[in-house]
Amino acid sequence: MVNYYTVLGVTEAASSSEIRAAFKRLALQYHPDKNDGSAEMEERFKEINHAYQVLSNPYQKARYDIQWQFGQPDELYYTPPPPPPSPAYRRAYKEPEVNWRENWVATAYAFGFTLVVATLVMTAIFIKRTYDEKKMEELLTQRRGIFQVAQNKYKLGEIESAISTINTLGVFMDGEDDMEAYKTSLMESFVFEAEHNYNQGVYEEAIYYFELIENYAPRNPLPLQEHLALAYREVNRPYKSLKKLKELLIFNYRKMETYLLMAQIYRDDIHDITEAKRYFEVASDLAIEKYKSIYGNAYPLVLSGASLPEEHYYLYTGLASAYLETGELEKAIKSTKWNISVWPDSVENYLIAAQSFEVLGDDAEACESIKKAREHGYTGTLNSPCL
CATH class of the missing domain: 1.10.287.110 (DnaJ domain)
Incomplete structure (x- = not known):
């Protein structure tokens, strides 16, 4: 090798x-x-x-x-090949004869069986498809009948029943575009009627349409829900108003105005000054966050009453008043100082400060606050040693 x-x-x-x-x-x-x-x-x-x-x-x-x-x-690794067959073996071995007739018969049977099976399968598929098409046609006819019932109810003024009937149809199918468009137009008309009546001060009518939207519309925009809460308050339903406002908070609709409204409802409608104070404080924190985001930490030097919406005045004056009613007099006085620095002509804040000083026994400061209130137009009377 x-x-x-x-x-x-x-x-x-x-x-x-x-x-x-x-x-x-x-x-x-x-x-x-x-x-x-x-x-x-x-x-x-x-x-x-x-x-x-x-x-x-x-x-x-x-x-x-x-x-x-x-x-x-x-x-x-070498393995010798097998020996060739002997002459006697070669003479004895004979190729088998092929029976062509039997082969053709077997092939015909196999083909026939396959054809029968295929025919049965195709027939079953055709029957099933025909059945399904018939059932679908029946279903569409039934759904079309429900839709026509809803249309008739709406024409008769049964608005809520009409939209409830349409909602039973669920998701619309192919060929039902007109039904879907009809439902969409109804919802759009509800929104229009709700907002129109709300802006006109027709709150009961507005509530009717707002509740239709809430109960039957696929989605209910948060501003519409806020208007529903305000409408509830206007018709003296404070608890429903609060419930709706708290639902808005769950959806992270956390505006300063929302907390302010809740505080005012607790103070004026439910007469729970402790809860009112809590919501006034949350609203104040949100307002201050906004001030800092715009003006930085120097916001007290920049802000003025002319640059703030009137809701901010109601917020801070309400907070000062709540502190006075809950006996937190030092906080009440501190709040009025801030308020007066922003709104120097606020008679209400001078009076809150005067009452707080008087309870604390500081007659001099109480008299000074009353004097300022009179300078800004206060003409009322008070039980005060200053008079």
Whole structure:
């Protein structure tokens, strides 16, 4: 067995790059073109090339290394082929005859069976499809009848019953675009009627349409819900108003005006001054956050009554009054100082301060606050030592 490592002049531990380099070097040396076509050099070149082809292929190299270490492959792996059949066997063996008739009959039976099965399947599919189409047609006819009932109810003025009937249809199907458009137009008319009556001060009528939207519309915008809460208060339904406002808070509709309204309802309609004070304080915190976001921490030096909506006056004056009623007199006085710095002509805040000072026993400050109130137009009377 030829030692290919010796042919290439490398050791058995040579790497693939060393084997490649050795081959290039020897190929240049023994290539026939470099030796005037010498037959001896050509044979030598073939031997070098064959050795490289074996050792450069990882699989062939591994096989060659095993053969080189343990002997010739024929000795290890050779399995002799089976002996040819004897003449007697060849004479006895006869190719089986093909019965073409039986083959054709079997093929025909198989084809016929497949055709019957396919026919049955297609027939079943056709029957099922026809049944489904009939049931769908019946369903669409039934739904169309429900829609016509709803239209008749609306024409008779049974508005809520009409929209309730339409809602039983659920999601509209193909071919029901006109029904969907009708429901959409109803909802749009409810929004128009609700807002129109609200703006006109016809609150009971507005509430009727707002509640239709709330109960039957696929979505109810938060501003409409806020208007419903305000309408409830206007018709003296404070608890329903508060319930709706608290629902708005759950939906993160956290406006300063919302908390202010809740505080006013607790103070004026339910007469719970403790809860009123709590909501006044939350509204104040939200307002201050807004001031800081616009003016920074120097907002007390910048703000004036002319730059603030009137709701802010009601907020801080209401908070000062709540502190006075709950006996938190120092907080009441501090609040009035802030309020007067922003609204210097606020008679109400001078009077809150005067009452707070009087309860604390500071008659001088109480009299000074009353004096300021009179300077700004106060003409009423008070039980005060200053008079």
